[in-house]
Amino acid sequence: MTDARPIAADEPGPGCRKRDPILVAKNVTRLFGGVNAVDVEYLEIPRHQITALIGPNGAGKTTLFNLLTGFDIPQTGEWSFEGHSLAGVASYKVARMGMVRTFQLTKVMGKLTVIENMRLGATEQSGENLFKALFKKIWGPREQEITEQAEDLLVKFKLDAKRDDYAASLSGGQRKLLEMARALMVRPKLVMLDEPMAGVNPALTQSLLEHVKNLKAEGMTVLFVEHDMHMVRHIADWVVVMAEGRIVAEGPPGVVMKDPAVIDAYLGAHHDVDLGDAEGVEALAEELAQDAESVVGTDDEGVLRSHISEHDSSRDESREADQDPNRKDQA
Numbered sequence: 001m002t003d004a005r006p007i008a009a010d011e012p013g014p015g016c017r018k019r020d021p022i023l024v025a026k027n028v029t030r031l032f033g034g035v036n037a038v039d040v041e042y043l044e045i046p047r048h049q050i051t052a053l054i055g056p057n058g059a060g061k062t063t064l065f066n067l068l069t070g071f072d073i074p075q076t077g078e079w080s081f082e083g084h085s086l087a088g089v090a091s092y093k094v095a096r097m098g099m100v101r102t103f104q105l106t107k108v109m110g111k112l113t114v115i116e117n118m119r120l121g122a123t124e125q126s127g128e129n130l131f132k133a134l135f136k137k138i139w140g141p142r143e144q145e146i147t148e149q150a151e152d153l154l155v156k157f158k159l160d161a162k163r164d165d166y167a168a169s170l171s172g173g174q175r176k177l178l179e180m181a182r183a184l185m186v187r188p189k190l191v192m193l194d195e196p197m198a199g200v201n202p203a204l205t206q207s208l209l210e211h212v213k214n215l216k217a218e219g220m221t222v223l224f225v226e227h228d229m230h231m232v233r234h235i236a237d238w239v240v241v242m243a244e245g246r247i248v249a250e251g252p253p254g255v256v257m258k259d260p261a262v263i264d265a266y267l268g269a270h271h272d273v274d275l276g277d278a279e280g281v282e283a284l285a286e287e288l289a290q291d292a293e294s295v296v297g298t299d300d301e302g303v304l305r306s307h308i309s310e311h312d313s314s315r316d317e318s319r320e321a322d323q324d325p326n327r328k329d330q331a
C-alpha cells in the first residue's frame, strides 16, 4: 500500500494536522511530583503510516504511550482513536477497539508456552478470563479459530518451532517477536511498539524491521518509540520528536533528523550532525573527546553518551539475554 501523497495536511511542524489521522491527542499532561513528564498540546498520528516517536532519555515517550493506551491516567487532556474518545477507557478495551501496544521490557509470560501466550493475547486483550483462556474444554468453540490464528502468526514470525517451549526459554529478540505476534491476535488497526529493537540480537534485527514494515503492508498503522536511529531512518514515514514532555519537531525522517533543534535536544549543543548517521555521531564524540572544554568522557557527558551507547548497550544486553534465556527481567 503505497501512498505518495503528503502525510501532513499543512506545513510539517509540531502539532501539525495530518491528511488522515487515526489518533488525535489534545492537551495531554502527566505530572510526576514536580516533573512535567508529558505536556503534549496537540498530536495527530497518520493512518497507514509508520511513525517513529523519538527523543532523549526521560523525554516522556513511554509515559505518553502509557497514557494513550489506558495504562496510566493523565492530569488533563483528551484523545481519540478512530474518532472515539479514549479518556478513561481501560487498556484491554483500548486493545479491543484495535489499538495495541508492546512494552520496552517484554511482558510475555515465561511460565506459559509460546502457544499459550499467543492464545492469551486473544483473550487478555479482549478482557476475557485467564482461566478460560488456558483450559480449552471450558473455553468452547472459538478455541479452534484462535489456535489456528495463533499458529499462522507463529509461522509468520518464525516461532512455530518453539510452539510448545516455555516463553522463558526464548532469547530476548524472540520474546520481542512473540510479544509483537501476540499483540496481533486482536487484529489491530494501530500497533504501538515501545523500543522494539532494545535487547534484540543483531541477527534478529533485520527480521524485526521486516515485520514492522509488513504491519504497514497489511494495512496497519504503526507508532514506535526507538533510540536506534538507523531503524528510524530506515522504516519511518514520519518522525515525531519529544523533549521534556513536549513535541518539539515533526516531519519526514530525512528532514527531522537534520533539524538543528532536534540534534540540540539530543546532544545539548548545535552541531552539524545527522542523527541518522551513526558514523557522524561517533566522529563528533571523538572530536569532542579531544576538546579540553568538552564534557565528553566525563561523568557529565549526559545525552551524547546515552545516544551513542544506546545501540551498543542494547546489543550487549541482547547478547546477554540470548546467552541467558532465563533472565528474569525479560520473563
Ligand SMILES: Nc1ncnc2c1ncn2[C@@H]1O[C@H](COP(=O)(O)OP(=O)(O)OP(=O)(O)O)[C@@H](O)[C@H]1O
Residues within 6 Å of the ligand: 032, 035, 037, 055, 056, 057, 058, 059, 060, 061, 062, 063, 064
Ligand atoms: N512512575 C513514575 N514515577 C515518577 N516519575 C516517572 C514515572 N514514570 C516516568 N517518570 C518520569 O517521567 C519522565 C519521562 O519518563 P519516560 O520513561 O516517559 O521517558 P522516555 O522518553 O520514555 O525515556 P527512555 O527513552 O529512557 O525510555 C522522566 O523524568 C521519568 O523519570
